[in-house]
Structures are given as structure tokens and as C-alpha cells.
Amino acid sequence: MYIAASLAILVTMGLALARALSGPTTYDRIAAVNMHGTKTVLLIAVFAFLSGRTDVLDIALVYALINFIGVVAALKLVEHGNFHTSDNYDGDVKEGEPK
Amino acid sequence: MRYISFVLLLVLFWIALSGHFEPLLLALGAVSVLLTAFLSHRMNIIDHESYPLHLSLKFPIYYSYLFGEIIKANIDVIKRILSWEKTPISPQMIEIPRSQLTDLGAVIYANSITLTPGTVTIKLSEDSLTVHALSKEVADDLATGTMSKEITKRVFKE
């Protein structure tokens, strides 16, 4: 059943990857990357049990944190760095405009 | 008090993750724990809000409620994803009043809303929360304020 579970997770990763590739907005991509990261964490956790080496779980643990840091860094930039870059950008928020 | 429990928490965390008890490694662990505590102190991030020790006893009650809500909301969203209708969803943007008094309470409320699939808090302002809901039913349900009352009751009531 580990095998079935990891296959299903791989399928989900593929779906998330497809969304990350197709966009259409940058936010879709970030969200898909985030989901892909979560699924990678789960895949590694399942794989640790599949191969019986549970010390690999440390890596899943690190991922769970790193993935979050990456997403927050991306968003920090989106929010503060005048980074209104949905690919079909049509807003007109000016730099330095108060939130 | 806050720092003592924080250091204790770090020590427990370190031991649980490493599982080694040789003197050399324990010393290294102690150094890293103290360094973390010192850095957190310098960054001024251990305070009433970011490390709510006074609420820790109430979190089990709160989370048992929240998990129930999460499971219910999940089932709803899953039904909508898998339904054969052409438009199973009716996205809404609603504003609901912010009923919690403290910032911490409002963040806990907003977080609970975001954690339940089907609703995402978009903005938390002085007196209201802007929420994006997947369907009209969910939005109406949220607008009744049941969840807010439950959280206030479970977390902040003595």
C-alpha cells in the first residue's frame, strides 16, 4: 500500500507541476509550487517507510520548513518589491502606495 | 517563565530529533539551544503574542473543535470538486465583522477560517475580515458567526 500511496502522490505532484507550468498568473504558479512542495514532503515520508529507513524523515522535516520559507520569501517580494506580476497584469497599483 | 519553558521546549525538541546521548553531542546540542534562545531574545520574538504560553492549556479543546470543522469543510469541497454539475461552485467575497478584541484572537480566528478548506481569509483589518468563500452556502454559514463564537468560547473564556 506504500507503493499505491506513493504512486498517487506522484500523480498529484504531476498535476501540481502541470498547474505550475500552465499558470496563468504568477500566483497560480506559487500556489502550485507550494502544493508540489507539500506533496514532496509526503512522498519522502512515505518513501522513508517504504524503504524502512525512517531517519530520512529528517529531510521531510527540513522540506516542510524550507518550502514555507521559500513561499514566504516569494510573497514578501510580491508584496513589498513592486512586484505585481501576474502574467496578465492589468492592475495599476503604484509603487509605494499605502496598503 | 516564558524563557524557561521555551528553552525546555527546545531541549526536548533537540533530544527527540537527535536521539543521541554522548557527552560531545549533548554539549553541541546545548550550545545550539542556547544560541537559538539568545538569538530569539535579540530578535525580540518571544512575547505575549508570538509565544502564547497562557493559552497553551486551551489549545487541545480548540484544536479538537477545529479538526471537526476542517473535516466537515473538506468533505464539502471534495464533493464540489467531484460533482458532475457544470458549475458546482459559487465563489463569494464577503466581509465579516471581527468580533475578537485582541490581535491574537483575531489572528487565531482568521487562521481557523483559512485552515478550513472552502474559505480563505484575504485581509484582516481593524474591524473586519475579508473572506473568499468557495460557495454561497459556506459564506452564509460563516456570516452567522458561529465559528467566531465557538473560538471565543473555547480559547478565551476562563
Added chain:
Amino acid sequence: MFDVVVDIVLLTFLATTSVAIMRMTNLFAIVMLFGIFSLLSAGLFVVMDAPDVAFTEAAVGAGISTVLMLTTLALVKRSKAPYYDEAPKIHTAWLPLIVVIVTGSALIYGTWDIPNFGSADAPSQTHVARFYLENSLPDTGVPNTVTAVLASYRGFDTLGEVTVIFTAAVAVMLLIGGKRPKSAPKTEDEEAQDEA
């Protein structure tokens, strides 16, 4: 057996991602896809029994380098245009293609001499590896062999590496750290943070 399936699927994802990165013009999306790329390759490392490499890849590849690249994007930000150019001119880059094909075939040719993955008579298994695996724990008291080799057996080498990295970091900070430009007025909550 199942490892192979996971390997193949992850490799397919990896190839898809890299093709997508090449075809994309939005720098921000490219950085995010680099993150996926790192996660995927770290997943591959885990499947291929190299947790230490996977650790590094996760922390450096997916974490720090994403943050660094995003910071760079923020530093070089343009005032108006979003971070993508007009659609690239359609032309076929023959020279780079040839270079890539030649390099790639040279690398593939090189792999023919490498022993099979995990084979017992590979040089890496038969020479010094056994010595370190048996002696590193009693010698150094560090349970992780890779750490023991890095920080103890070849400690001077690592010290040199750390010095180089430290120097580079100091130089970069001297060059681009410095004072913040004063033209950007602080927003209210930043000031509030400063006061706090």
C-alpha cells in the same frame, strides 16, 4: 524495483521542468520553477540513498538559493514593467544546440566507464570508504560519517572552504549591503517595527 519507477517519474518531471524553465520568459516564474527543480532532484537523491546530498539540496537549492534569487530580482527591479519581456524572437539557436548536443554526448560517453549504481565492486566501495565507515565513530564520536569526514578527517580542507565562502559573503555584503537608499520612504508599519 519500485525505486526505478519513482526514479523514472521524478526524472520525467525534472526534464519537463527544465524544458519549461527554458521556454519561460517570466523571471519570477522561473525562480519558482527552480524551487520545484531542486525539490525534485532532492527527492531523487533520497530515492537513490543519498540523504546527505538531499539535505544539502533541500536547504541550499530549494531554500537559500530561491531566497537569494528572489532578493536579486527585488534589487534589480524595474520601476514599471513586470518581470517579463516581450515574447522572445523566434529563431533557432543552432550553435548552442550543437554545443549542448556535443557536451551531452561526451558526458553520456563518460558514464559508460562508471560502475553501475550500487555495484559492490565499484572503487568507491572498495577503497577507503570501508575504513571511514568502520573507524569514524570511535575516532571522532560523530554518528554521521559524512560529517565526520568533512569536519574532522579533512577539517583543514573544510576550514579553507569556509574561509573562502566567508570572504565572499563579506565582500558581497560590503558591495551591496551598505546603507539603504533613502529615496524609498518607510511605510508606516515598518516604522512601527523599528520603534518596537
Added chain:
Amino acid sequence: MIIDILSSILLLVGAALGIVGGIGIHRFPDFYTRLHAIGITDTLSALMILLGLALQAGWSIAAFKLAMIFVFLFFTSPTASHALAYAAQHSGLKPKLDQK
């Protein structure tokens, strides 16, 4: 034995929910609605998979690590979702709302 069956069920249902969430991000029309689909994979799917694994691990360091993974995911995913939604709205991305 019972634990084995239970953990298999949890694992498989969790993985299946992951796929449902994956379908969701392709079926839903815009960014904000897709966030809800991602919410499934971040909460219930992750919970079930990790719980299934923890049942296999029993009372050990592995179970503790799984619990920590879950806690991290559980604390970080709403923050990420909220920050994402806020940034999207702030930059002027309009949600497709129901016109009824």
C-alpha cells in the same frame, strides 16, 4: 493487524484526497478558488497520510518526527495561503465571483 488495515486505509484515502485536490486545481476557474482545492491537500490529505504512517511507526522517534512534520505543515499552510491570497488581491487580481 487491525492497525495495519487502519493505516492502509488512512494512507490510501489520504493519497486519493491528494489526487482530488490535484483535479481541483485544474477544474476550478481562477486562482482564489484553486486555493481551496490546495487547502484539501494541505490539511486532510496530509493529516491522513502522516497519521497512517504514524500508526505504522508506533511509539518511536519516527512518530514524533511525523507529528512535527504535520505541525509544521499545519502552521505554515494557512499562513502561506493567506499571504498568497492577500498578495494576489493587493496586486489587483480580481476573483471571478458568482454573478447570481
